[in-house]
Amino acid sequence: MLLEDARNSVVDVADLNQLKHELNRLQPVDVGDYITQLPEKQRAIAFRLLNKSQAIDVFEYLPPEVQEELIDSLHDAQVVQLVEEMSPDDRAELFDELPAKVVKRLLQQLSTEQRQATATLLGYPEGTAGRVMTTEYVWLREGLTIGEALSKIRRQDEDKETIYYAYVTDDNRKLVRVVSLRQLLFTFPDVLIREIASDRVIKVQTETPQEEVARIMKRYDLIAIPVVDREERLVGIITIDDVIDILEEEATEDIQKLAGVSGGDDGALAPPLMTIRKRLPWLLAIMALYIGASSAIAPFQPVIASVPLLAVIMPLFSNTGGTVGVQALTVTIRGLGIGEVTPKDTLKILKKELTAGLGTALALGTTMVLLSMIWASPSERWVGVIAGMVMATNTLVAVTLGTFLPMGLKRLKLDPALISGPLVTTMLDAIGFMIFLSLISFALNVLHLQH
Amino acid sequence: MLLEDARNSVVDVADLNQLKHELNRLQPVDVGDYITQLPEKQRAIAFRLLNKSQAIDVFEYLPPEVQEELIDSLHDAQVVQLVEEMSPDDRAELFDELPAKVVKRLLQQLSTEQRQATATLLGYPEGTAGRVMTTEYVWLREGLTIGEALSKIRRQDEDKETIYYAYVTDDNRKLVRVVSLRQLLFTFPDVLIREIASDRVIKVQTETPQEEVARIMKRYDLIAIPVVDREERLVGIITIDDVIDILEEEATEDIQKLAGVSGGDDGALAPPLMTIRKRLPWLLAIMALYIGASSAIAPFQPVIASVPLLAVIMPLFSNTGGTVGVQALTVTIRGLGIGEVTPKDTLKILKKELTAGLGTALALGTTMVLLSMIWASPSERWVGVIAGMVMATNTLVAVTLGTFLPMGLKRLKLDPALISGPLVTTMLDAIGFMIFLSLISFALNVLHLQH
Structure with missing residues (x-):
């Protein structure tokens, strides 16, 4: 509602001066959305209405393709200024998307400091802490007093992504302590930093996968986490806003993979070819x-020809078994995804799933037998009894597969979501049909149950 | 890895004194995990090893059932102290789980201030901003100077959940402005608050659903958001750590509902009956x-009896159609979940899905025809051609259902995830089989294609 209002209030403005006023007053993310939904030709016009600081803030919120478009249509000096002022992590993300030629040109025009920061980030593999961190953070030397620290923080430019933690380094830039702005404010100015800063620093390495970073920050309720290199030197920080995006991306990927949609880029509005x-x-x-x-x-086929009721029962059979498997699979994959369980819990989960599965198997098997009383002619009711038995077995096979497969992949350090729902369904179909048809065939040929 | 180390280092300690030292030194969340995984009888013993401030911190991280257990086994005075020191939102969560009798007893023993705070929170419906907010925040009067504000913040006790934003109220406690601690630090002490605090306050109402709160905070990159009542009076704040939990819960619910698991409580380790x-x-x-x-x-059934090949083809048919439907359904539900799309986009998405669906339909239909060349005897190949045609149609029906159903529910203000994957699969099976068998029957009886 809030967002709708903001957007509508922009769209309704006819007068250009008033539009300018509105665009400079609104939240950058709302202006970004407004510009993105404009027709391509009007985007640069609207963007030029922004004053410098608003333009810089809004630019970071635009999707890469719109950023690229603006880079093409604005003056070079303007572009360099925008890119120079971006935070290093957002800049690295943009450079990932831009053509190599444009990146090279832009890099040359950046200040040495910003060029180095960007080059450093781009040097880390995608999906690692090094790639998503920012190099704009507050650091202090151990020997300072609180008062000196506070005035140092005041002197540093306002660009730092967060000033709510300050990281304390030794003479070799090794990260040794952390102190919150809160602690600094609540302590007398002549106390030494090292007396109040904690040496229990929760940190990650540049190569730590971003999902693990997100899990750790969530676990310890941190709003920023320091990133160190192999020599334990402080090289950047990751802030909570990036972590929220990472967790959401990860959940989206898990959801989509489970449904048999690979990668994480297939948004509801992705292009059809994608x-x-x-x-x-x-x-x-x-x-x-x-x-x-x-x-x-x-x-x-001959078996089916002599008992065509099978073709009516088999889909039900297949769909229920598949669903049981996908239920277990989904709960297991999500449990692994949010760190609720690890491969060590495999037996514990399997025991639980089999216990629950046994109850489910009984319920489903009995229902199947009862249902077949409705469908089948009296002479075919034995088919229903076999179907009920196989359905019960299939349920147990389903929970076992749904639990074991993702756990096994995780243990092999592979992505457990490689096992999608459709894959499990297909396997269960094959197994279930085989058992079912073999038993029916046995009943027909050996027991002579049909006539 | 980090977490494993922490846990193991606790578990390996034999000596009680050293255990005490370790437990008081570790992060509260790690100690909470350690205590939770202990056998029931040892939990209270371990908990008693904690010094007062660590005990208070750890207690908040314990799951409600363990909290309840400790409440039963600790002295009343200790319990009251623990509960008194909890932040009001965590306390409300605990009280939700405890037996009414225990809650009543504890409420009576709390300080007036904390009792009122808790009663207020418990008065709001579950899942709303009012229920998840905390009443511990920093607020300032408009007329103060920066210097006065900073010393007021310093004087307030350290309990406030976040001091990184201060909320500015008028004489009627109406929320009028917000200022960040960062701004306070970067401005001269004699400037008035109202000169630097922003009047563009992003806020939510007590009855705003928690998911919407989470979306807004994510959108605007906030680490805390103020909550106001209907008279626009400031009544609490919600902090980013709670928002992360809300987003994760929401994603888990979406994932599980898609797989046909209702509610949000079926974790990988939930009890079998649940x-x-x-x-x-x-x-x-x-x-x-x-x-x-x-x-x-x-x-x-007679049709199937005369073309038993159908029983071989139908499962393939059903599984592929179902998968197509679940793919579209999942992408749409997740898109709605993360606010990427709204019901207004229905036609846009449908157009995209149908375009992609057409390509998929062609590919699948052709493959089906080719596959049936492998399976079918020459005299039955016409079955494969019909199967291919129906499979293509089914694909288009599948993407339409997968898009329309959740969008329709959302438009009716219902939970789009009410449509689970298995439900869509079942519908598609019914539709597909009906069309397929009717066409086959038509081919047999009217066109006399068989023999």
Whole structure:
């Protein structure tokens, strides 16, 4: 509601002067959204209405493709100023998207300090702490007093991403302590930093995966975390706003992979070709798996011909078993994702899933038998009994697969979400059908249950 | 790794004195985890080793059932002290879980101030800003100077959840401005608060749903947000650590509902009965739906008897169509969940999904036809052609359902995740089978394609 109002209040303004006034008064992220949804040609016009500091703030909130567009249509001097003022982590993200030629040109025009900061970040692999950190943080020497520290913080420019923690380094720039601004404010100015700063510093390495950084910050309720290199030297910090984005991205990826959508870029508004590229491979994989499964099912065609009721029962069978598997799979993958469980808990979870599965198996098997009383003619009711038994078995197989597969992948240090829901469903189909059709065939040929 | 080390270092300690030393030195959350995983009888013993301030911090990190256990086994005076020192939002959460009798007893023993704070929070419905906010925040009167404000902040006790923003109220306690500690530090002490504090305050109402609070804080990169009542009076703040938990819970709920697991409490380690209660209803619902579908499919049994190949093709058919539907459903529900799209975008998304769906339909239909060349005898190849056509149609139906259903629910202000994956799969099965079997039957009886 709040956001809607903000956007509408912009859109309704006819007069250019008033628009200018509004655009400079609103929150940067709202102005960013407004500019993004304008027709391409009007974006640069609207952007030029912003005063310098607002322009810098808004620019960071634009999506990379709009940033690129503006870079093309603004004067070089303006562009350099914008890029120079971006925080190093946002700049690295933009440079990732821009054509190499443009990046090279921009890098040459940046100040030495900012050029080095950007080059450093771009040197770390994607998805690591080094890549998402910012180099703008507050650091203090151990020997300072609180009073000196506070005036040093006051003198540093306002650009630092957060001043709420200050990091204390020794003479070799090694990170040794951390102190919160809160502690600094609550202590007498002549006390030495080292007397109040804590030496229990929670930190990460440049190569720590970003998901792990997010987990640690969430666990310890931190609003910023320091990043050190292999020599324990302080090289950057990661702030809470980036962590929220990381956690959301991670959840989106888990959700999408479970549904058989690979990668994390298939947003609801992604271009159709991207969507096809993310989804079709899974669909074709499922079909390929069925070639295998079908060559095992095909020989049973005569069985199906003599008991056509099977074709009515099998889909129900398949869908319920698949759902049981996907339920267990989803709960396990999410549990791994939020760090609630680790591969060490495999047996514990399996025990729980099998206990719950046993109850479910009984309920589903019984329902199946009862249902087949509705569907089947009296002479075919034995099919329902077999179906009920296999459905119960299938339920237990389903929870076992749904738990074991992601746990196994995690133990092998692979992404547990590599096992998507459709994959589990397909496996369960193949296993269930095989058991079911074999039993039916056995009943027909050996027990002579049908006529 | 960091966490593992911390835990192991505790567990390995044999000597009680050293254990005491370790427990008082470690991060409260790690100590909380250590105590939680102890056998029930040892928990109170370990907890008693903590000094007062560590005990207070650790207590907040314990799960409600362990908190309850400790409340039972500690002296009343100790319990009251612990509960008195908890932050009001954590206390409200604990009281939610405790038996009413215990809550009543504890409330009576709290200080008036804390009792009122808790009663206020418990008065708001679950899942609203009022319920998750804390009443411990920094507020200032408009007329103060920066210097006066800073010494007021210094004088307030250290309990405030965050001192990084101070909220400025008028004489009626109405929230009028906000100022960051950063701004206070960077300005001369004799400047008046009202000259630097911003009047563009981003705030929420007590009844704002917690998910919306989380979205707003994420959007504007806030580390705290003020909560006002209907008269615009400041009543509390919500801090970023709570928001991260809300976002994660919300993602977990979306993921689980998509897989057909209702509610949000079915963690990987939930008790089996809870698991059954969360999952079985969906499974039975699916079976119930199939009763409807099957009565429509059952009449086709003679068709299946004469073309048993159908029973081999139908599962493939069903699984692929279902997957396509779940892919579209998942991307749409997640898009709604993270606020990337709103019901207004329905047509835009549908257009995109149908464009992508057309490509997918062609690819899948063609593959189906080719596959049936492998499976089918020459005289049955026409079945493959029909299967390919229906598969293509089914793909388009699938993306339409996967997009429309959650969008429609959202427009009706219902939870879009009410439509789970299994539900969509079941619908698609019913629709697909019906079309397929009707066409096959038409081909057999009217076109006489078989023999």
